[in-house]
Ligand code: PEP
C-alpha cells in the first residue's frame with residue numbers, strides 16, 4: 001500500500017462514525033484480504049473522465065443528474081430492476097438535456113450503495129429491540145437477532161453484486177439500449193396516457209425529428225448511440241473502501257476502484273475523522289453531504305482538506321437542508337465558499353432534509369417539498385450568480401408508493417400499497433420524470 005495512505009488500524013484510530021461492530025476480527029481480516037485480491041470495478045482513467053465532467057459542472061457548463069436507491073439490496077440485483085432504474089435515469093437525462101439544452105452528467109447511485117448510516121444504533125418493534133439494519137453490506141434486513149449481526153462476508157458480496165450491476169449497466173449503455181433512437185422505447189409500458197408520459201412523448205417526437213434531420217445530412221455521431229453512465233455510493237464501511245483503494249499503475253496515484261465517485265455522508269464528515277482522511281488520499285471525484293448544521297467554516301475546512309489543490313471537478317458539495325431552511329442556510333455557505341475562491345460543484349439533495357413519518361408509520365417525503373427545495377436551491381444560486389450544478393435524488397424505475405404527491409396524487413393512505421424501500425422513500429418513475437420536467441423549467445429560466 002502507498003505509504004501516503006494510512007493502514008486500516010491507523011484510520012480507525014482517527015475515529016470512524018457509523019461502523020459495524022464485527023464480532024469476529026479474523027473473519028474481517030479474511031474478507032478484507034479477499035477484497036484486496038479482486039480486480040478493480042472501475043478504472044482510474046474513467047474516474048478522471050468524470051472529474052473532467054464535474055469540472056464542467058463546477059464552471060456552470062453542465063448539470064449533474066445523480067440518482068438511485070437509498071439502499072441497494074443483494075436481492076435487487078436483477079436485470080429488470082437495474083434496467084428500470086437505468087431507464088428512468090435516461091428519460092430524466094433526455095428531458096433535462098433537451099428541454100434545457102445543457103449537457104447532463106449521468107451518475108448512478110448504484111453498483112455499491114449497500115451501506116447505510118443510521119440515526120439510531122437500535123430498532124425497536126413490538127417491544128423487541130435489535131441492532132439497526134445498516135444495509136446489506138453489513139447485516140440483514142430481517143428483524144431477527146441472527147440477521148442483524150454484522151457479517152464481514154457481506155463485504156465480499158457487495159463486490160460481486162456491484163460487479164454484476166456495473167456489468168449490466170455497461171452492457172445497456174453501450175450495447176444499444178441507450179441509443180437515442182430508443183427514446184420512444186424507454187417510454188413504452190409507461191402508464192399510457194399519463195400526463196407525464198404524454199409530455200415525454202412530445203419531447204421524444206421532437207428528438208426523433210432532429211435525429212432524422214441529422215441522419216439526412218449525413219451526421220450520425222457516436223454520442224447518439226451510447227451514453228456514459230458513472231457509478232457512485234457513500235463511502236461508509238472503511239474495510240471495504242480501504243480494500244478497494246489501489247495504486248493506479250499508469251500514474252502511481254491511489255484510487256478507490258469500487259466506484260467512479262464516492263461521497264461522505266452528513267454523519268461521517270468530521271474533519272479529523274477517518275472518512276475525510278481516507279477520501280483526502282484518493283484521486284476519484286468525491287462529494288460531501290452538507291446538512292443544516294454546516295457552517296461556512298466547516299465547508300471551507302473540508303474543501304481545504306479534501307481538495308488542497310483546488311482542482312475543479314474534484315469536490316462536489318451536496319446540500320440537503322430541507323425545503324423550509326434552504327433559502328436561509330444556503331446563501332451564507334455559498335457566499336463564503338465562493339469568496340474563498342474554492343472550486344466546488346454545488347448539487348442539491350432535496351430528499352434527506354424532507355423526510356417525515358406519515359400517520360400510518362411509513363417514512364415518506366412529499367414531491368412538493370422535494371421540488372420546493374430544488375426551487376430554493378436554484379433561487380439562491382441565481383441570486384448569488386453561482387451555478388445550481390445538479391440534483392442528487394433517491395429514485396427507482398418502478399411504480400412504488402413511497403413518496404407522496406405528484407401528478408398521480410399519491411396520498412399517505414396509499415403508501416402501504418407498494419412500499420419496498422429497505423431504508424428511505426424513493427421517488428417512483430412518474431414522480432422522477434415529473435421532477436425532471438420541473439427542473440428542466442428551472443434550468444431554462
Ligand atoms: C443518503 O444519502 O442515503 C444519506 C444517508 O444521506 P445523508 O448522509 O445526507 O443523511
Ligand code: MN
Nearest residue numbers: 070394423424
Ligand atoms: Mn437515504
